[in-house]
Amino acid sequence: MEILQNLQLGFSIALSPWTLMLAVAGCFIGTIVGALPGLGPSNGVAIMIPLTFSLSLDATSSLVLLTSIYYGAMYGGRISSILLNIPGDEPAMMTTLDGYPMAKAGRAADALVISGVASFVGALIATIGLAILAPALSRIAFEFGPGEYFALYLLAFCTLGGVASNNQAKAAFASCLGIAIAMVGLDPNSGTPRLTGGNLHLYDGIDFLVAIVGLFAVSEVFFFIESKGKSGATNVKVGKVRVPWRDIFEVRWVMLRSSILGFICGVLPGAGASLGSFMTYITEKGIAGEKGCFGTGVPKGVAAPEAGNNAAAGGALVPMLTLGVPGSGTTAVLLAVLVTLNVTPGPMLFVEEKEVVWGLIASLLIANFVLLAMNVPMVKVFVKILEVPPAALMPTVTMISMVGIFSLTGSYFDLILVVAFGVLGYVLRKMDIPTVPVILGILLGGKMEKSLRDAMVLSDGSAWGLIYTRPSDPTDLSMIASSLLVAAVLGFIAPMFLRRILRKPQRVAD
Amino acid sequence: MKYFNMKALSVSVALSVGATSAMAAECIAPANPGGGWDFTCRQIGKILFDIGQVDSPVQVTNMAGGGGGLAFSHVVNERQTDDGLIVAASQATATRLAQDAYGGATADQVRFVGAIGADPGVIVVAADSPFMTLNDMVNAIIADPSSVAFAGGSSAGGFDHLKVLMIMQEAGFTDITDIKYIGVDGGADAVTQTVGDFTQGMTGDMSEVVGFIESGDVRVLAVLAEERVPGFEDIPTAVEQGIDVVAVNWRGLYVPKDISDETFDMWAARLQAVADSDEWKSAMIENGLAPFTKVGDNFQSWVDGVIASTEELSREIGVIQ
Amino acid sequence: MRVSDRIFGAIVILGSFIYVMAARGISKPFFADPLGPQAFPIGVGIVAAICGLVMVFSPDEEPNWPEMRSFLSILGSTILLITYAYVLKPMGFLVPTAIASAVISYQITPAPIRAVIYGLIISFGLFVLFKFALGLSLFAFPRDFFG
Numbered sequence: 001m002e003i004l005q006n007l008q009l010g011f012s013i014a015l016s017p018w019t020l021m022l023a024v025a026g027c028f029i030g031t032i033v034g035a036l037p038g039l040g041p042s043n044g045v046a047i048m049i050p051l052t053f054s055l056s057l058d059a060t061s062s063l064v065l066l067t068s069i070y071y072g073a074m075y076g077g078r079i080s081s082i083l084l085n086i087p088g089d090e091p092a093m094m095t096t097l098d099g100y101p102m103a104k105a106g107r108a109a110d111a112l113v114i115s116g117v118a119s120f121v122g123a124l125i126a127t128i129g130l131a132i133l134a135p136a137l138s139r140i141a142f143e144f145g146p147g148e149y150f151a152l153y154l155l156a157f158c159t160l161g162g163v164a165s166n167n168q169a170k171a172a173f174a175s176c177l178g179i180a181i182a183m184v185g186l187d188p189n190s191g192t193p194r195l196t197g198g199n200l201h202l203y204d205g206i207d208f209l210v211a212i213v214g215l216f217a218v219s220e221v222f223f224f225i226e227s228k229g230k231s232g233a234t235n236v237k238v239g240k241v242r243v244p245w246r247d248i249f250e251v252r253w254v255m256l257r258s259s260i261l262g263f264i265c266g267v268l269p270g271a272g273a274s275l276g277s278f279m280t281y282i283t284e285k286g287i288a289g290e291k292g293c294f295g296t297g298v299p300k301g302v303a304a305p306e307a308g309n310n311a312a313a314g315g316a317l318v319p320m321l322t323l324g325v326p327g328s329g330t331t332a333v334l335l336a337v338l339v340t341l342n343v344t345p346g347p348m349l350f351v352e353e354k355e356v357v358w359g360l361i362a363s364l365l366i367a368n369f370v371l372l373a374m375n376v377p378m379v380k381v382f383v384k385i386l387e388v389p390p391a392a393l394m395p396t397v398t399m400i401s402m403v404g405i406f407s408l409t410g411s412y413f414d415l416i417l418v419v420a421f422g423v424l425g426y427v428l429r430k431m432d433i434p435t436v437p438v439i440l441g442i443l444l445g446g447k448m449e450k451s452l453r454d455a456m457v458l459s460d461g462s463a464w465g466l467i468y469t470r471p472s473d474p475t476d477l478s479m480i481a482s483s484l485l486v487a488a489v490l491g492f493i494a495p496m497f498l499r500r501i502l503r504k505p506q507r508v509a510d
Numbered sequence: 511m512k513y514f515n516m517k518a519l520s521v522s523v524a525l526s527v528g529a530t531s532a533m534a535a536e537c538i539a540p541a542n543p544g545g546g547w548d549f550t551c552r553q554i555g556k557i558l559f560d561i562g563q564v565d566s567p568v569q570v571t572n573m574a575g576g577g578g579g580l581a582f583s584h585v586v587n588e589r590q591t592d593d594g595l596i597v598a599a600s601q602a603t604a605t606r607l608a609q610d611a612y613g614g615a616t617a618d619q620v621r622f623v624g625a626i627g628a629d630p631g632v633i634v635v636a637a638d639s640p641f642m643t644l645n646d647m648v649n650a651i652i653a654d655p656s657s658v659a660f661a662g663g664s665s666a667g668g669f670d671h672l673k674v675l676m677i678m679q680e681a682g683f684t685d686i687t688d689i690k691y692i693g694v695d696g697g698a699d700a701v702t703q704t705v706g707d708f709t710q711g712m713t714g715d716m717s718e719v720v721g722f723i724e725s726g727d728v729r730v731l732a733v734l735a736e737e738r739v740p741g742f743e744d745i746p747t748a749v750e751q752g753i754d755v756v757a758v759n760w761r762g763l764y765v766p767k768d769i770s771d772e773t774f775d776m777w778a779a780r781l782q783a784v785a786d787s788d789e790w791k792s793a794m795i796e797n798g799l800a801p802f803t804k805v806g807d808n809f810q811s812w813v814d815g816v817i818a819s820t821e822e823l824s825r826e827i828g829v830i831q
Numbered sequence: 832m833r834v835s836d837r838i839f840g841a842i843v844i845l846g847s848f849i850y851v852m853a854a855r856g857i858s859k860p861f862f863a864d865p866l867g868p869q870a871f872p873i874g875v876g877i878v879a880a881i882c883g884l885v886m887v888f889s890p891d892e893e894p895n896w897p898e899m900r901s902f903l904s905i906l907g908s909t910i911l912l913i914t915y916a917y918v919l920k921p922m923g924f925l926v927p928t929a930i931a932s933a934v935i936s937y938q939i940t941p942a943p944i945r946a947v948i949y950g951l952i953i954s955f956g957l958f959v960l961f962k963f964a965l966g967l968s969l970f971a972f973p974r975d976f977f978g
Contacts, residue, residue, distance in 0.1 A: 392952075398935055416916045453866045458709070472710060
């Protein structure tokens with residue numbers, strides 16, 4: 001019953017006219033940003049962060065706005081996946097496999113509606129799961145000491161690479177790069193400046209917002225310059241939008257199964273959303289068998305990854321809110337938002353910031369309904385977005401990114417850093433090195449080091465302190481720390497073998 | 511949070527021009543809205559106006575940066591004769607001055623007017639801890655320093671860390687660098703680590719642990735105030751237990767150095783009036799502060815003493831050279 | 832050929848080496864925890880170097896590097912954006928933004944007249960959006976423009 005009380009608290013915040021307006025605006029902006037070819041949820045939210053901060057909203061309002069944008073972008077992302085065969089981000093990739101063939105076969109409108117409904121079901125189930133699971137998980141806070149946190153961070157880095165890249169060495173390098181960048185600045189324990197080269201601009205470290213905007217948004221612009229915007233043209237027409245009731249009825253169990261599976265994948269720290277859409281598609285393909293004709297444009301092939309993808313996005317919020325470890329690229333961006341708003345995610349969030357958490361959960365529920373209403377009848381409005389020529393779109397994205405950062409910092413040095421991260425992001429993506437672990441490294445590297453050093457303080461410098469985490473009882477092996485460490489090693493090694501079996505489909509963008 | 515700070519700075523510079531000409535009093539909170547310094551300015555400013563000590567509402571300016579260092583150097587360099595300026599200060603100001611964290615600035619570059627409330631330091635253990643008194647804990651550390659680790663909300667060398675070191679020094683323990691301390695993200699996290707038995711003691715402020723006392727998760731071994739705190743009369747002070755340590759996070763004000771003695775006395779009288787007001791007393795109870803009133807010249811000498819002893823202790827453990 | 836990964840791996844190893852050297856140079860305070868401020872950065876550098884070694888000895892397929900002209904376009908945009916960073920404050924918002932937008936637009940679709948129009952619209956539109964809808968303090972022109 002506590003959940004109902006908490007939800008009531010949440011709705012009392014989320015249903016205020018102001019918050020409701022922010023949620024609707026966020027959903028609308030998010031869908032547009034997600035639908036823009038080449039811009040996915042991560043870059044979309046990245047561009048919007050500096051702008052949101054310059055509005056000087058309070059923590060709850062900012063969070064509601066940005067998560068609505070996030071959810072909206074997840075919905076919008078399917079539009080460019082289906083119509084253009086361009087997924088906005090990694091998780092949306094699986095939707096192209098059946099969505100684009102359906103669109104080419106003249107069923108673009110049906111595909112959009114089915115995926116919209118599937119997104120709704122997935123996100124709804126995930127939000128309910130979040131409301132139930134997150135508070136329960138937050139009680140394990142008292143079981144997490146420095147050693148356990150270190151193991152958890154390690155797990156996040158080790159598993160993220162397995163899904164985000166085709167090459168473990170490259171994924172691991174990406175994490176190292178991010179962590180290495182996080183080391184720049186004043187040492188939190190001793191106050192010694194580290195790796196700053198004496199540059200005063202670097203004493204406070206490198207802000208992750210600068211890195212996010214550079215790696216995600218500016219590097220995208222470089223890709224468009226390289227391709228001369230050729231990827232933007234659409235030749236698929238959307239006919240009259242009608243609700244294909246029969247198809248929706250037919251895929252009801254697919255949506256339900258995929259939502260639950262997707263949610264579970266999302267809860268795993270690190271792997272998250274990409275794994276969700278991947279696993280659900282593979283599973284449903286297996287269940288349907290040869291007769292299912294997956295890959296030729298069947299409704300089930302659209303419903304499964306969309307439900308899984310959106311459910312995983314909701315599931316990824318669980319480890320992010322309870323333990324401060326994000327499960328996907330976009331949740332990493334949202335974590336950055338929380339930290340900047342001085343809201344410390346982690347075990348205490350559910351105790352200390354009830355309004356923020358439950359306001360967020362309630363507004364996610366509301367956002368889902370708003371998005372369903374927006375995306376099914378109004379889908380043609382968003383399809384129009386695809387007609388914006390890249391020659392107008394990309395300069396706008398660049399300028400919003402630059403001015404957004406400038407409005408926060410007022411510093412030309414940070415603008416130069418944005419450009420530098422843009423170039424870095426371009427090179428990394430060319431080399432097939434994932435950029436999400438870099439962000440995660442910048443975000444969590446400092447905490448990872450701190451937890452390791454604290455664990456060493458408690459164990460007097462003995463490495464056994466990583467698994468025997470309670471100094472008062474040196475024989476008490478921490479089950480949490482040791483199983484997380486084992487999972488981290490397995491999560492890093494397993495993809496090297498699995499990749500040969502589960503060959504990933506060709507990556508279309510990014 | 512450096513970005514917001516720069517914005518705040520430009521705002522404050524614009525405001526300061528207006529403030530001097532309008533003769534309205536201004537209170538600088540050297541941090542973003544929401545924290546302790548902001549609270550000090552807003553409450554004192556409001557009460558000064560409500561009880562008729564000033565004619566127009568006190569203008570509050572947030573000037574975050576360098577842990578208060580930005581505001582300190584602003585006052586020293588640009589506002590040294592401003593009669594209408596007060597600045598929020600606390601134990602953190604004193605600790606940072608003692609540890610030379612304000613880029614060479616020293617305490618004698620401003621005048622400390624007074625403190626009118628304090629958040630007393632506490633030493634806390636988990637409810638199921640074997641330590642029943644502060645001396646149980648002290649004796650366990652003396653017997654084996656590695657058997658007890660502390661968690662606190664300040665970084666290593668900060669005030670929460672120093673509280674433990676002061677206690678151990680007072681108890682005659684000399685190898686104070688052997689005492690294990692981890693600095694975590696705020697008092698609540700420190701309590702979580704202690705309740706989870708990763709650390710055996712938590713060092714922090716009273717206001718940080720009130721919720722956990724009520725929920726029954728923790729036991730307070732000692733409060734580091736001169737007297738027991740109203741509302742928590744069953745918690746003994748360290749002094750009562752034979753360890754003469756008082757460490758309170760006081761809340762008060764400083765003013766520019768080159769104002770006249772008359773102006774200084776005027777501010778001291780105003781602050782005393784706030785301290786005596788019922789409005790302040792209820793504000794203190796709402797915010798978990800204990801009475802702690804030291805105003806005027808004797809506060810200045812008290813602060814000097816605190817800074818000198820903090821500096822000596824910091825030098826001993828190597829936080830400063 | 833698979834030369835890109837080998838070269839990149841070598842750069843990673845060199846970078847890691849420099850990073851580890853820099854980390855070793857971090858001054859160690861007298862007052863330190865058992866691990867100190869150097870160990871973790873050094874460890875990260877070593878792991879990165881191992882990743883670089885793997886890239887050298889087990890390279891992936893060659894990525895599609897852009898042809899010379901695209902490469903020069905990207906280089907040009909980089910220089911343009913860095914210049915933009917330096918002139919945004921002294922020159923005001925409108926003029927640098929219009930020029931930068933127009934150039935980037937031209938580089939994506941080489942239609943000069945449309946690029947200029949886009950540049951003007953983006954610059955003016957964003958100024959109105961930022962200044963009046965979002966309330967950012969931007970200056971349209973150089974501050975001493977009006978004396």
